[in-house]
Amino acid sequence: MADNETPRAGRAESGAGHAIRVLLVDDHQVVRRGLRTFLEVQDDIEVVGEASDGAEGVAAAGQLRPDVILMDVKMPGMDGIEALRKLRELDNAARVLVVTSFTEQRTVVPALRAGAAGYVYKDIDPEALAGAIRSVYAGHVLLQPEVAGALLSQDESNGGQGRGTSLTEREREVLGLIADGRSNREIARALVLSEKTVKTHVSNILMKLDLADRTQAALWAVRHGIGA
Structure with a gap:
């Protein structure tokens, strides 16, 4: 089930007037715990909840209204791609940053077409991940160089x-x-x-x-x- 937490007092505000509200969606608890541990020390980022699959993530996004969702792709039940499509159908305003270990082009392209605002790998440097969250929150598209290169190669071939x-x-x-x-x-x-x-x-x-x-x-x- 989604882990709903009330924002803690004393968090520094982001440039947009509040801390960036982040929802973690990953089927591995150890990954969610690691992400939360790092992100909670960021002055302008607030982890507002967790979910262990796509269906829980979609439900939590509707309840918690996060600014940014960190979403894995391969999960049991509803995977990340289907969750992205569902969020789009529901017109959820959250920006989704895919954080995954899957590097195949056949995974990257569907995720971006389904509405992901960015795609990074789980081996990304923690500080770079925080920067990626801030970037997609600001409205930018964020792709790791390897992802952009794969997409560019495919686009040129098409x-x-x-x-x-x-x-x-x-x-x-x-x-x-x-x-x-x-x-x-x-x-x-x-x-x-x-x-x-x-x-x-x-x-x-x-x-x-x-x-x-x-x-x-x-x-x-x-x-x-x-x-x-």
Whole structure:
């Protein structure tokens, strides 16, 4: 069952006005314990709960409303990919950072398509993991170099780089700001455009790159060195 804890008094606030609320979803208790032990010493991160599989994780996310979920991929019952899809169906606002030992491209790609905001391996340096949490919380897409390299290789084999040549210079600017986690309003202010014009650019970008949403657009941008 999800482990619900009330935020502790005296935690330092993040730049957004509160500590980053994190939910841990992993079927190995020792992994969850290790993550909690490290994260609880971070001044701007609050571990608000734990879950041992995808179904528990989805339920806990609905109850606890975390800012960031650390999610394993391979778990009994509902795995991480299915949990990501369910969270998306429920329109849960939490950003999901996949933390796993599985490095295969056939695992990475479905996770990102299902809505993961980042993908890192369990051997990541603890301080780097804390930085990854802060990064995805801020709206960025976070991939370890090995993951980005694998995705770039696949995208090139599928002709993805060629699709990018159809973007106009303005569309590439908009895409770069999407990768930086900017909203349409923020992009409009940065480029001195109307929000309606930005929405049109975003729609054109998605159509030209054959992508489903802004998250996929941000991932595509990161893989091709645009923004972020």
